[in-house]
Amino acid sequence: MTPQMLTFLVLAAVAVAGAVNVIVLRHPIHSAISLIVVMVSLAGLFLTLEAEFIAALQIIVYAGAIMVLFVFVIMLLNAGEEERTNMSRMARYVGVPLGIVLLGELAYQVGAASLSMTAQPADASAIHGLSMLLFQDFVFPFELTSILILIALLGALVLAQRREGAPAKREQQNAG
Amino acid sequence: MPISYYLALSAVLFGLGVIGFVFRRNIITIFMSIELMLNAVNLAFIAFARAWGQLQGQVFVFFVIVVAAAEAAVGLAIVIVISRNRHSLNVERINLLKL
Numbered sequence: 001m002t003p004q005m006l007t008f009l010v011l012a013a014v015a016v017a018g019a020v021n022v023i024v025l026r027h028p029i030h031s032a033i034s035l036i037v038v039m040v041s042l043a044g045l046f047l048t049l050e051a052e053f054i055a056a057l058q059i060i061v062y063a064g065a066i067m068v069l070f071v072f073v074i075m076l077l078n079a080g081e082e083e084r085t086n087m088s089r090m091a092r093y094v095g096v097p098l099g100i101v102l103l104g105e106l107a108y109q110v111g112a113a114s115l116s117m118t119a120q121p122a123d124a125s126a127i128h129g130l131s132m133l134l135f136q137d138f139v140f141p142f143e144l145t146s147i148l149i150l151i152a153l154l155g156a157l158v159l160a161q162r163r164e165g166a167p168a169k170r171e172q173q174n175a176g
Numbered sequence: 177m178p179i180s181y182y183l184a185l186s187a188v189l190f191g192l193g194v195i196g197f198v199f200r201r202n203i204i205t206i207f208m209s210i211e212l213m214l215n216a217v218n219l220a221f222i223a224f225a226r227a228w229g230q231l232q233g234q235v236f237v238f239f240v241i242v243v244a245a246a247e248a249a250v251g252l253a254i255v256i257v258i259s260r261n262r263h264s265l266n267v268e269r270i271n272l273l274k275l
Binding site: 004012015023031038061077082095099107108110126129148155 | 177180181182183184185186187188189190191192193194195196198199200201202204205207208209211212215218219220222223225226231232234235237238239241242243244245246247248249250252253254255256257259265266
């Protein structure tokens with residue numbers, strides 16, 4: 001067994017175990033921590049695929065920013081344990097097997113593709129090529145994402161602000 | 177090392193995300209299942225980028241991460257509004273549009 005294979009197997013096992021924990025554990029904060037484990041192990045897998053920039057981005061943006069936002073909201077809403085629902089008989093005897101069949105089928109069909117890694121020039125030009133692509137070929141979508149983030153920022157503000165009472169509006173009327 | 181191992185792992189993670197999305201009742205956990213699916217797709221993108229020795233796949237993952245950040249911000253704001261209005265995070269209680 002080659003070292004690459006061993007690294008892959010360990011990281012893949014951690015990722016799958018974390019993903020199972022995300023959907024099995026009943027407390028949202030435990031699910032969030034498990035999801036962070038999945039993301040960190042995926043960052044390790046990105047490193048084995050020679051995508052160093054994306055691995056750093058995965059840690060900083062995903063595991064750092066997005067998951068902190070999740071944990072923040074879980075703490076803010078004081079989300080307790082999920083209440084158990086009486087799962088319908090249909091869901092238990094048809095849904096669960098079908099879900100497992102879907103999982104196995106997807107993994108089998110996709111895994112059957114016979115593609116191997118091509119030899120890539122292993123110099124430090126990956127980040128250079130990535131930035132050339134990002135700021136030349138993809139510069140229009142890149143600028144579009146800044147508008148998208150601006151809209152998301154405004155949308156989150158509008159959605160999350162408190163409407164009842166509206167003291168700000170009253171002050172404006174007094175001033176005007 | 178064949179790329180299909182990475183693709184199989186990506187498919188398994190995506191399937192687990194789908195199962196979590198369908199079976200869980202807490203709206204925040206459903207959201208986290210969506211993030212899990214996005215991560216699985218990112219892994220497939222990076223694996224294909226490596227298989228063909230091209231960097232476009234990595235650029236696409238960059239955009240996916242950016243859009244996921246925007247989606248998480250708006251989605252969690254919606255979660256806060258729902259929990260403020262319905263006093264519950266259970267999706268079975270959010271049934272205003274149900275007959």
